[in-house]
Amino acid sequence: MDEDLRLLREWRAEIPEPGQEWIIPQRRRMLARIRGRGRALGRRLLLVGALGAATALAVATLRPEAPAPSPASAPPVARLDSGVVLAHAAEVAGRRKGDRVPLPTQWHYTKTLDKQANSGTVTASEAWIRYDGRQSAAFDEGGKMVVSDVPPDPGDDDLSPQQYDAKLRELPTDPKKLLAKVTADRHWIDYPKEEGVPEAAEPDADRAYRVIMLYLSRYGTMPPRLEAAMFRALALVPGVRVEQGVSDAAGRSGLGVWMEGTDTVFRNYYILDRDTYRYLGTRMVWLRDEFIGGDSEPAFRKGAVWSTALLSSAIVDRPGRRG
Template sequence: MDDDLRSLREWRAEIPEPGQEWTIPQRRRMLTRIRGRGLTLGRRLLLVGALGAATALAVTTLPPAPPIPNPANTPPVAQLDSSVVLAHAAEVAGRRKGDQVPLPTQWHYTKTLDKQPNSDTVTTSEGWMRYDGRQHANVDRGGKVVVSTISPDPGDDDLSPQQYDAKLRELPTDPKKLLAKVTADRHWIDYPKEEGVTKSPEPDADRAYRVIMLYLSRYGTMPPRLEAAMFRALALISGVRIEQGVSDAAGRTGLGIWMEGTDTISRTYHILDRDTYRYLGTRAVWLRDRFLGGESEPAFRKGSVWSTALLSSMIVNRPGRRG
């Protein structure tokens, strides 16, 4: 059992965290099945204008990042000056039109793509989450929209869309104060609480980066001034890097944001549209073979890619509506 849990923790550390944090019911169903077998996997398997101003986005003179394998049909990437890109992103975001706060009875609709490592299959998922978090809906194999009630999980780090929105709107628009508040938020420090998994301390900068990218991936109701402040706060985090030409699971290329740190096994990009700076999806690339549990064959080979794409994120009046 100890070896199994150790392998699961190692594996979990390699799974990228994209922004589809609203897939709460699917995660909870998975955890329920796993707990029924006596193991806890824990967190779900996640994979969250610069080129329009090309004269402002010169390639940086930073030391070169570790080379990334370039699978077939993957466009080349080039590292950009992150401070310039994020400053321009803040300007664009600040000019957006603000949205009204949704009603508790409205629904957050999302449509995503998921392309697993070592597979050519792309999975499409659609889901509706009631804004107060009491119900969710998805499409069954027959094309019928099925609505289900959500059972609370006190140890989970997931929040309802309404809770995310409330926490989001408590953040200050001053970038330094925003960064300090995100870093000190006990919710992101203490949760999730998982049976059989020892929680390792997370560096403040890593947590701030993770939470800000999570918020940016939930752009459906983001206040413009706050979104602009998030981009400026990202620029204050040491180790944030940006590359152009990074593709998501839909084949769209954009600006890939990643955090330079101690992970030498894989690199996870959060991809933004190069014109609007809206969140497109994620892309994880394994930089070397990854072995788990003493296996002779790697679980993930060097050059393996796991990608997602966020195709739609909007507020609708009832499940089944897509805009």
Template structure:
């Protein structure tokens, strides 16, 4: 089945009785499918198909060699989260500072890979977002640079790079206080406001995990002490699991962090960290059983299907087209 058709069906799903917590997971998956890409820049071509009002940049998608035999949950080796996250905090806390706060007219450049479960090729995306969020840039299919304005979207939960930076720098470095701050942040509770999607507040642990891992993926401007506090706060969330050898879309194998929140989800989402530097590498979603659309009964993803992404570069540049 075409992945865009699947995404449209996901947005139209109405939860069955007794599955109230499945809605946040489906919304989370949908936001991961488009929101992760937006979180590193804003949604590009896919966002327009999903009906968002955000202006998007067109990018070049270049085929990459497919990954062979991805590691699934049954093959992975589970690690002690408290030990791993304590080591991560010690390691990142010794890094050099993130430097000066970028100017509003500078640009955040990201290069990512995306390997969808129903495609053989891996797509490469390069994108630029002006730091104040007013413009995006990329390349069209002919390789021509394109700069587009970004109109405001009041119902969207995405932030500009500058707004992410401001939120980051306002967070406390005490792990317990940081966890309480991200858990109670009304921005992540009240938004997004999505037409046709019932508003269900996700459990605190799920929201805290989602927000912290989103912040960790924006490591370009992260102060070292705050990054260390992120990992220590992550260790306080009940249900954190870590497995080694989980591959991203670039074939890099790292530490797969996921949250066991007791929800009977058909898939498992891993956030992948480099096993030595603990930098954010990307995402790995594996389907634990067949998943069908509720609207038509079509198979959306077969058991064992894998969707991976990879964050290759995230840096600040002075103008679109620069790669740092």
């Protein structure tokens, strides 16, 4: 393990720390996705407007819910030994029972919560995406299920469930080889191609962390040995930290995985269940006031929190079913 870390630190040292020319566009991209959480999903959920006008971008029907209270017994946030935690996560993941690969015509159902940073508003969202990514489904405001075709978006970095599955099964189960594979994958280097966001070089360790956590949070059918390798590879990335007592939008307390870097504006957690190490949601905490576009008032104040929660994830045979 020590030799692995030494080699990776030397590899990272050859790459300069990210400057503001990289940090600022990435922050803008993140904030844009916070303000419009349905943007990426909306490309999949093209719903016909009530007036029969041109097809409009829309997310799954959002149903306001009262914020779930944090459990009274939730432990305080505390830093843990990331190496020990991730090693244990790998052991647990490796003992899971493998799932069969879904058929292209099956559907991936998810129910999520989103708690906004400034208003504290909590919304629930249900969505169905066909496994091959060709169709999406959601309830409209009248409670009617609407199924829509999904046009391709060549500039997007998001993938269909089937494409995620295919990329996963190409990955090696050796942690060092897996780390090298995800870092060099041109898909995650070249995309997304977004208007107004300049291209910039992302440090290799940052990309490795980002892609591994993305795979772990896609709630797909990951082979157990590969999931175990994901956690072991994550332990090789410098700067990865784990804290306990980090809550998602549903108030569930879990293990918050984050990565130290040069951005001191906010800390972004991926939250894992304390026992199963399954993905629960995300939590972004502002470490100082965030001013955008020269505004005199901060868009987000120090201590503001935006969080999400994955409440349900299942493979079903048709839209409308919840597993």
